[in-house]
Amino acid sequence: MKIKTRFAPSPTGYLHVGGARTALYSWLFARNHGGEFVLRIEDTDLERSTQQAIDAIMDGMNWLSLDWDEGPYYQTRRFDRYNAVIDEMLQAGTAYKCYCSRERLEQLRESQMANGEKPRYDGHCRDGHQHHDASEPCVVRFSNPQEGSVVFDDQIRGPIEFSNQELDDLIIRRTDGSPTYNFCVVIDDWDMQITHVIRGEDHINNTPRQINILKAIGAQVPVYAHVSMILGDDGKKLSKRHGAVGVKQYRDDGYLPEALLNYLVRLGWSHGDQEIFSIDEMKHWFSLDAVSKSASAFNTEKLLWLNHHYINALPAEYVATQLQWHIDQENIDTRNGPELAALVKLLGERCKTLKEMAASCRYFYEDFTEFDADAAKKHLRPVARQPLEVVRDKLVAIGSWTPENVHHAIQSTADELGVGMGKVGMPLRVAVTGAGQSPGLDVTVHAIGQTRSVERINKALDWISAREQQ
Missing domain, CATH: 3.40.50.620 (HUPs)
Incomplete structure (x- = not known):
């Protein structure tokens, strides 16, 4: 099979x-x-x-x-097929026309509920033989078996049983001639030779009705599994x-x-x-x-x-294809900066979503007009002037622009000035990214590029000078 x-x-x-x-x-x-x-x-x-x-x-x-x-x-394109089967069922006696008015059905429902009974159609037209004009509106109902029960072995839940007396005669065609959902599903599963129906548990109550219709038309009953x-x-x-x-x-x-x-x-x-x-x-x-x-x-x-x-x-190259959509949403022009695959490797450890990655990468591609206020206030102070000037000159002097050489420039600046790496690294980070957080500083500066990094350091030095004059 x-x-x-x-x-x-x-x-x-x-x-x-x-x-x-x-x-x-x-x-x-x-x-x-x-x-x-x-x-x-x-x-x-x-x-x-x-x-x-x-x-x-x-x-x-x-x-x-x-x-x-x-x-x-599409079910709406298969109405002729559904109605052809309904007509065959009318001929075979497994379906019948119901002429009950809406008023009668509402009164029946109210009476059943008042008596503590489950509301269900009472089969009034099932055996009715009174004459009705061909133009008189009617629905078509399925003649559900009145004895026995429906048992199916749910592949997730095990055996499930419904008494046929709990199932009323389901409407399978409305007065406007359109077939109903539960009937269309049955014919589709039959015609498409579906062997296993895997669906939500909210469909469990539909299953016995659908099984009875399948049996009535001589169709194979699929295996059911309700999630x-x-x-x-x-x-x-x-x-x-x-x-x-x-x-x-x-x-x-x-x-x-x-x-x-x-x-x-x-x-x-x-x-x-x-x-x-x-x-x-x-x-x-x-x-x-x-x-x-x-x-x-x-x-x-x-x-x-x-x-x-x-x-x-x-693979970073694949993630980059998914990231591109988010980059587009942020309107970031990535022509001047690292490849997106390289960006994924840079920001992957820091970012849990691609949206977060796109929102935090703009400084790699576009120059910013302002520094983050808190980061600048904390790290772009007059004491940062000398470390920034020294590291700038060392970055300018790099002949082969690699992360290793960038790291050496930062480290040698700290060694030369006799200060901790943070005294060089934090002002440099704010200078080149505009903010107080980024991936590793050597790979960040490398990705931003030599010329742009130097220009941004000069911008930070100007910001410090302006701050001193206030």
């Missing part, structure tokens, strides 16, 4: 974290078994589905590199208030896709005590029987830790 899974989001919003994890698990299961992964857009909710949401879902999937083998399929929800740090269901609205927000906030994938795969799945997984390792080791049925708590600090790891562990 060829394994075939699917990810079937409704385009009513962004691709959120829970959806991304479901997509990842479905994708990994297919890849682990050498199977196929299908992308399906379940856009039957015509009022809430938007092209913007579709684009956001596709962008999120592409950013995470969750490639699909088939699709994207537990993700909770926020506070133990409540993950929502907008916990941070990112959608997966792409994590891109915008400076996370690498590898970090988010690694984090998501561990939100409910484990392989021994291993924490760091490459994509190939995920595909090799992933299995449904290692997925926990307990809810997982989202921990932003853990994600941040993983992101910092990947910034430093992945």
